[in-house]
Amino acid sequence: MERAILEGVIGLLEEGVPLAELSIERIARTAGVGKATIYRRWSGKEELFVDVIRAAEPPEPELPGTSMRDDLLVLLENLRQRGLASRSSALLHNVHAQMKSNPKIWAAYHENVIAPRRALVLDVLRRGQLNGELRPDVDVELANDLFVGPVLVRSVLRPDADLPAGLAEDIVDTVMAGLRPVSSTVSQH
Amino acid sequence: MERAILEGVIGLLEEGVPLAELSIERIARTAGVGKATIYRRWSGKEELFVDVIRAAEPPEPELPGTSMRDDLLVLLENLRQRGLASRSSALLHNVHAQMKSNPKIWAAYHENVIAPRRALVLDVLRRGQLNGELRPDVDVELANDLFVGPVLVRSVLRPDADLPAGLAEDIVDTVMAGLRPVSSTVSQH
Amino acid sequence: MERAILEGVIGLLEEGVPLAELSIERIARTAGVGKATIYRRWSGKEELFVDVIRAAEPPEPELPGTSMRDDLLVLLENLRQRGLASRSSALLHNVHAQMKSNPKIWAAYHENVIAPRRALVLDVLRRGQLNGELRPDVDVELANDLFVGPVLVRSVLRPDADLPAGLAEDIVDTVMAGLRPVSSTVSQH
Amino acid sequence: MERAILEGVIGLLEEGVPLAELSIERIARTAGVGKATIYRRWSGKEELFVDVIRAAEPPEPELPGTSMRDDLLVLLENLRQRGLASRSSALLHNVHAQMKSNPKIWAAYHENVIAPRRALVLDVLRRGQLNGELRPDVDVELANDLFVGPVLVRSVLRPDADLPAGLAEDIVDTVMAGLRPVSSTVSQH
DNA sequence: CCCTAATCGAGACGGTACGTCCGGTCTTTGT
DNA sequence: ACAAAGACCGGACGTACCGTCTCGATTAGGG
Incomplete structure (x- = not known):
């Protein structure tokens, strides 16, 4: 689950979607997930981004x-x-x-x-x-x-x-x- | 006019208002100015911030x-x-x-x-x-x-x-x- | 404006949409109006309904x-x-x-x-x-x-x-x- | 089981909880019961209310x-x-x-x-x-x-x-x- | 000195997103 | 085996801002 969300975000970023357009709502839609599922794991966009970076970190x-x-x-x-x-x-x-x-x-x-x-x-x-x-x-x-x-x-x-x-x-x-x-x-x- | 707006923003920041809470709407309210007056001079929050920094730069x-x-x-x-x-x-x-x-x-x-x-x-x-x-x-x-x-x-x-x-x-x-x-x-x- | 919203609601009801499916969001979408425009006039669904009834009252x-x-x-x-x-x-x-x-x-x-x-x-x-x-x-x-x-x-x-x-x-x-x-x-x- | 749920609802109503705040989730929590246990017996809030009324009827x-x-x-x-x-x-x-x-x-x-x-x-x-x-x-x-x-x-x-x-x-x-x-x-x- | 024009504040407008809550379904866990 | 617990998707809630827009009211200066 977490995997799918993080990879969804990375995918969006790789497609060139500007960071400013990365709403929680859009992330949820992309990952095929309810918003609550995201909020259950992260308190907001920023916390999520910490994990996105960690996942993409070389x-x-x-x-x-x-x-x-x-x-x-x-x-x-x-x-x-x-x-x-x-x-x-x-x-x-x-x-x-x-x-x-x-x-x-x-x-x-x-x-x-x-x-x-x-x-x-x-x-x-x-x-x-x-x-x-x-x-x-x-x-x-x-x-x-x-x-x-x-x-x-x-x-x-x-x-x-x-x-x-x-x-x-x-x-x-x-x-x-x-x-x-x-x-x-x-x-x- | 511009002066009042820029100084309003700097004032807010000095009061400790988090940057994320600096909406155009709030800036306009603080400066006692219509939103359009801000948009007439800057295309958005970021452009405004360039001038804020310039004004506050030592x-x-x-x-x-x-x-x-x-x-x-x-x-x-x-x-x-x-x-x-x-x-x-x-x-x-x-x-x-x-x-x-x-x-x-x-x-x-x-x-x-x-x-x-x-x-x-x-x-x-x-x-x-x-x-x-x-x-x-x-x-x-x-x-x-x-x-x-x-x-x-x-x-x-x-x-x-x-x-x-x-x-x-x-x-x-x-x-x-x-x-x-x-x-x-x-x-x- | 109010007219358009009220008539939108009446229209939906006449099309047979069940009352329970009349969300503010849907009403706004139907009337081509922002949600805020509804909340600016009525405090909620129920208050709106008072006016709907009044408008439809013989x-x-x-x-x-x-x-x-x-x-x-x-x-x-x-x-x-x-x-x-x-x-x-x-x-x-x-x-x-x-x-x-x-x-x-x-x-x-x-x-x-x-x-x-x-x-x-x-x-x-x-x-x-x-x-x-x-x-x-x-x-x-x-x-x-x-x-x-x-x-x-x-x-x-x-x-x-x-x-x-x-x-x-x-x-x-x-x-x-x-x-x-x-x-x-x-x-x- | 049914008894506990129905009495839980009646209890809540008697405490003055407004009907609109009676969500299935809250009813389940009050009765100390899983949501599924309620849905196993009634198809939704309304069906449940029929039995609540019947139980409370003089x-x-x-x-x-x-x-x-x-x-x-x-x-x-x-x-x-x-x-x-x-x-x-x-x-x-x-x-x-x-x-x-x-x-x-x-x-x-x-x-x-x-x-x-x-x-x-x-x-x-x-x-x-x-x-x-x-x-x-x-x-x-x-x-x-x-x-x-x-x-x-x-x-x-x-x-x-x-x-x-x-x-x-x-x-x-x-x-x-x-x-x-x-x-x-x-x-x- | 007035009259046109620009500019102002105020705030409504259609929208998007927020973070929360709930509806119903489905899965896990424990007894 | 069945029930509690609760995660899951979906979607509405009411609020806050966005950037655009229309209002009058207030200036302003050029005729």
Whole structure:
């Protein structure tokens, strides 16, 4: 049942139906379902969208584990191509935007989708500190932003721009270079 | 007239009225204005919001011009405190999110608000290349993202988080350090 | 506007649509009108029905005025043929029944439709007392019930039964005979 | 089981719950019963109400049998006080009204409740013809209406009015007086 | 200084969607 | 085995807005 509804929504979005025209009534009609069946499971459009995004979210990439740099490259490349940053998921972009209007829903999305992804990066960074690739006095939270921010900023502010192929490598190498010097200005939190 | 309407909207948002409850009807009622008077000036809620944001947008900061680093610090600090990144403008955040649902409006906002700000940063970076603070073979577009991305990513993904005071300085110094080495991996686009 | 809605409802009833299927939504659809336009005028189905009945109500008959007996004959005959008692208005019958479920609406109907009709009969009776056709010590309220009750009881309890042609005359003459004797048992209120 | 459901409904009505709020769902909840259990026994709300009325109907009065007049007085007095005409059964009144919207149900109610009561009156009248209290050429159907109509008309059209104590006696005596004269206008149908 | 024209507020209009409730059917669960 | 519990589809409820529209009333400036 839930499956049918979620896939109905994804289907509509893929057909190019604008997000603004996705009423609960239309979703129910499309899925061949009563409105109550939807309201029984979700409190409204926004909550439903959290699950739609979750259902359409690409799987987390396999990490090579050979080095922090390699792991970061895979993660950022994945983000560039298929994550929030991807042009192919322009639809998810809008759902994403819509959700931000509702703090509660956004919190749920943050907890279920964004936070795990962030935790993954933090793990990679901490492993890098253990094996010497990253100085141990660097604030991993800040480092995370330094790596992820430049990729995301383009997709958020200029969603239709093309993200060049070498972007992830450029970012990783530049930021790692900036974080390596002994005379660093970045101190533990 | 326009003034009264825009200020009515800003007033409502400041009173804590959720963006989702801002109907044209309510806006008209608040401003003591007929609905037609609003539709005569804007084609709908989103177009109106572009002007609301423009009216509430903080002025561009005065640049010291003493060095690229100083200019960047002022710009990022301004972004951290008063721009999109500011918690104080949580309301603008939502308007922002809402607008992204409408590509046409988003484009207008991008052109009128985001692009000028971006151009400012690019100018600063190019001046930095002229006076030797930034290697001339660095892609200024990428550099822009490296500087701005880490500030914005927090405000976009975790709007309620506190942005620490030294953040701008940490970012500027780290990224500049990463971009300075002779053996750079960053090449002109 | 009101006209179109009321006539739409009457049309539907005449087409044989069961009263229970007369939803506000359907009425609006039929009249080519928004639901709000109906709710702007009536608070609900029942209030609307009061006006439907009023619009479909046959006009009050011309009274000959030649005598109380003649007037009563016309009134009762009219009641038998075209009023509540008429088989042809089976539809009104149901609307009538429906209204009784709502005391407020019933009161409105009573005030606007039933009471004037009753007042008419009471007037005729009082004129009869003035010209000697009816003893002046008779309670006109009771007399009214004695004349009207027998006609109505059939239409209320057995709405599909045929009311014989001479019914009104039989009733008027019998009751007048019962009310005339000197040794009457009917005293002023 | 049936007992519990019917008594649940009567209980609700006695608590003053308006008839319009008596949904099958609520009845089931009150009786602690599944909806299916109700639909297994009755085809809908209306059929159920027939049994509710039957269960709440007052017993037929004991007839003295001393004379037609005495019997009629008892019957009409009973009607005035406890039957359809009674204010105390305002609730039944509404159920009654509701049923009229459904011809099938109304027919069932007519057959089970109204017709027997009518037959009783007709019996009394025919016994009166045999013992000389009522002229044998009078149409008993009409006579029935002449006696019963005046009592019912008040309760149907003005359910909140007080029916005065002497009403039954006034009606019986007046109508009997009207029916007695040799020069009667009432002929066998 | 008046008179045409534009503009205003107010709010009715046909619609769409909201979130809730109920009608009847059908399925699951437990006793 | 049967009954309670309740999910299911469908659809009406009454409300809120949408964007269009028609009203008078109020300005405004150009003749």
